Amino acid sequence: MMLRYLGSTKNLLGCVGGLAGVVLYLTGVVGWSWPFVVVALYLAGALLAPGEKVRLVPDTSAELRSSLETLVRRVSSQASRMPASTVDTVGRIAEVLRDLLSQPARLAADPDLRHAVERLVRTDLPLSLETYLNLPWWFAARRAGAGSELVTQLDLLEAEAHRVAERFYASDVDRQADHTRYLRDRDG
Structure with missing residues (x-):
């Protein structure tokens, strides 16, 4: 605490206020009462400063990154059991999610986006992969539909990851478009 x-x-x-009191003493503005001035300025600074923001929901970005990396590693180790290109698709999804998770403060500012990323990392992606990988290998190999279901699910999850990224970077895209309009208007 x-x-x-x-x-x-x-x-x-408060420290800045106290330091200002010391500077006032050293410059001769205040005399023998300088300790009281230092304490008073410290208290004024501490009382006038805004309070800390309350964070009821912990930042789980590092935990989500760790979960994502573990998932990608495990999928890579099972590549021989999976349909062609699914490991690459998982890698592309992970790349988008890693980028979003690399900016935890910005992600925390939008609870809906944070929830969407968390759902992709903790629920949707693992569920799709685990369901397929928990099928006996001989059954999954004989049943073409099992592999195509996984491919379809991963395609849908990749599209969702890109939609989340579009929402995440929407303000940057708008800022870039505004700057383009400004430059065109300035020249013409």
Whole structure:
């Protein structure tokens, strides 16, 4: 608790206020009462500083990245049992998800996007792969529909990952389009 306060905005602004009190003493603005001035300015800074933001939902981005990497590793080790190109599709899905998870603060700012990424990593992708891989190998090899179902599911999940990425980067795309319009208007 104490360590958390030391790095808080309240303490930092209080320290700036206290430092201003020391500077006032060193420049001769305040005399013998400088300790009181330092304490008063520290308290003023600490009291006026905004409180820390409450985070009720923990940041799980590192945990999700770890789960995703474990999943990709396990799928790669089972590549011989899977239909052609499915391992590549899983890799492409993972690449999109890794990119989104590499920006945890931005992802945390949009709970709907965060939920969509979490659902893809923890539920949809593992469920599709586990269901197929839990079939006996001889059954999956004889039944062509089992492999095509997995291919279809992975294609749908890849499309969903791209839709989530589109939503994630929508503001960047809009900013780029605005800048293009600005440049065209400036020249013409």
